[in-house]
Amino acid sequence: xxxxxxxxxxxxxxxxxxxxxxxxxxxxxxxxxxxxxxxxxxxxxxxxxxxxxxxxxxxxxxxxxxxxxxxxxxxxxxxxxxxxxxxxxxxxxxxxxxxxxxxxxxxxxxxxxxxxxxxxxxxxxxxxxxxxxxxxxxxxxxxxxxxxxxxxxxxxxxxxxxxxxxxxxxxxxxxxxxxxxxxxxxxxxxxxxxxxxxxxxxxxxxxxxxxxxxxxxxxxxxxxxxxxxxxxxxxxxxxxxxxxxxxxxxxxxxxxxxxxxxxxxxxxxxxxxxxxxxxxxxxxxxxxxxxxxxxxxxxxxxxxxxxxxxxxxxxxxxxxxxxxxxxxxxxxxxxxxxxxxxxxxxxxxxxxxxxx
Ligand SMILES: *Cc1c(COP(=O)(O)O)cnc(C)c1O
Numbered sequence: 001x002x003x004x005x006x007x008x009x010x011x012x013x014x015x016x017x018x019x020x021x022x023x024x025x026x027x028x029x030x031x032x033x034x035x036x037x038x039x040x041x042x043x044x045x046x047x048x049x050x051x052x053x054x055x056x057x058x059x060x061x062x063x064x065x066x067x068x069x070x071x072x073x074x075x076x077x078x079x080x081x082x083x084x085x086x087x088x089x090x091x092x093x094x095x096x097x098x099x100x101x102x103x104x105x106x107x108x109x110x111x112x113x114x115x116x117x118x119x120x121x122x123x124x125x126x127x128x129x130x131x132x133x134x135x136x137x138x139x140x141x142x143x144x145x146x147x148x149x150x151x152x153x154x155x156x157x158x159x160x161x162x163x164x165x166x167x168x169x170x171x172x173x174x175x176x177x178x179x180x181x182x183x184x185x186x187x188x189x190x191x192x193x194x195x196x197x198x199x200x201x202x203x204x205x206x207x208x209x210x211x212x213x214x215x216x217x218x219x220x221x222x223x224x225x226x227x228x229x230x231x232x233x234x235x236x237x238x239x240x241x242x243x244x245x246x247x248x249x250x251x252x253x254x255x256x257x258x259x260x261x262x263x264x265x266x267x268x269x270x271x272x273x274x275x276x277x278x279x280x281x282x283x284x285x286x287x288x289x290x291x292x293x294x295x296x297x298x299x300x301x302x303x304x305x306x307x308x309x310x311x312x313x314x315x316x317x318x319x320x321x322x323x324x325x326x327x328x329x330x331x332x333x334x335x336x337x338x339x340x341x342x343x344x345x346x347x348x349x350x351x352x353x354x355x356x
Contacts, residue, residue: 001316002346003337005323006138006167006299010341012191018251019244027247038235041243045250046232052170052253052261055200059176062228063237063246064197067166069223070183071098073199074130074162077209077225078181079104080217084128086117090139090326091164095132113140113329114301116294119148129208130160136168138188139326141287141301141335142294143168150178160205168298170261171268171340180205186249189298191341196245201225256340264340271338271347272297278351285354288333300336301325308334311354318353 003010022028030037046061055061064070075083075098085096087110099106109122124131131152136143153161162181165172169184176182180202187194209225219226222238231238256264276295279287279302288301304311308324311334315322325333338347 001319001321002342002350003321004342004350005321006335006337007185007188008194009188009337009339010191011193012252012255012341014252014255015192015248018248021251022244022247028244030243032236032240032243037243041247041250042232042235042237045246045253046235048250048253048257049198052257053174053176053200055176058203060199060201060206060225060229060232062199062201062225062232063241064183064199064223064228065195065242066197067164067183067185068094068098068197070185070197070199071095071164072102073220073223073225074132074181074183075099075102075104076218076220077212078130078160078162078205080129080212080215081105082107082125082127083130083132084108084124085132086122086134086144087111088115088117088140088142089113089134089137091166092132092134092137095134095164099132114142114288114290116142116144116291119152124152124156124159128159130162131156132162132164134164135172135174135182136165136296136298138167138299138335139329141289141296141299143296143298145293146172146174146178150175153178153180160208162205167337168296170256171265171298173265176200176202186245188337189339190249190252191339192248192252193245196242196249198249199225199228201229267344268297268338268340271342271344272300274344274347275300275336275338275351278354282354283356288329298338300338301329302334302336304332304334307331315350315353320350320353322350 083099083106085108087108160180166184167188183199185197186192227238289295323335324330
């Protein structure tokens with residue numbers, strides 16, 4: 001079976017061998033306070049990520065359990081009262097709802113599913129402390145142009161900018177100096193088992209967390225930016241973390257560095273072109289996102305006028321797993337992931353079963 005699901009997804013091809021090696025080395029029994037853990041797992045994985053994704057030394061790399069946890073940590077650590085959210089699907093809505101559930105005054109600019117934003121028309125309230133973007137909205141297949149997000153930061157230097165890049169990392173090329181926070185989990189573009197999230201946190205965001213703490217406000221307990229950063233300085237985490245997940249991430253990051261991130265990005269673009277060209281000229285199936293500049297290269301949403309179930313079942317019989325649409329779009333769309341783990345010949349085979 002080849003999993004074209006947007007997460008969990010197909011494992012990166014080297015992962016099975018790394019799991020075998022991890023068992024040989026007894027990684028799951030290794031103490032998270034040992035020197036071997038600190039130097040060969042934590043430090044190596046962080047350094048690898050820094051190089052692969054070009055994360056500057058000004059920005060902390062902090063481990064959490066998931067993308068959803070990162071949303072909560074970001075709100076807790078950077079918002080006294082007011083957050084602002086660009087909402088165009090289920091994950092951006094989750095980010096917004098998280099802020100409300102933490103009793104903040106969250107506001108949003110919302111557009112219909114399948115649409116992008118005209119940022120220049122979006123009025124971000126003066127009092128917003130944090131502006132949240134779901135850079136790649138996995139529920140709708142919308143990708144937001146980064147240059148426009150950097151421009152918003154430039155215009156609002158006092159506001160913190162947070163980017164959810166869960167389903168676009170490591171393909172997406174973020175200029176981390178132009179934003180404050182980004183986060184992702186590893187079961188999507190990195191092709192790893194679920195259970196590990198990563199936050200990239202810049203100095204202005206860290207400063208904000210310190211200020212909130214000084215005001216005697218809660219920034220969370222074991223996973224605040226500050227507790228995570230304090231332990232990261234010792235190549236550790238506050239709790240017993242997903243050591244195996246961190247080990248595997250370090251290994252896959254190493255493999256991706258050997259292949260070259262530029263090559264991986266180029267291959268992703270080529271496969272995306274192959275996919276979109278196919279569906280743009282198909283008799284019945286068509287891309288949900290009509291505006292090309294908002295089309296995600298890593299998660300495609302495809303409208304299925306004759307229903308999604310038949311297609312999903314038919315592909316399964318051929319050895320390919322795709323997802324149905326998200327939420328309300330379950331019956332009328334399919335979603336296809338285009339991650340580094342998916343090679344061009346698998347994409348071609350998948351499409352060969354959709355020619356009708
Ligand atoms: C999957 C996903 C999440 C949630 O990540 P988890 O690791 O499952 O908690 C958040 N945002 C986006 C855009 C996602 O695709």
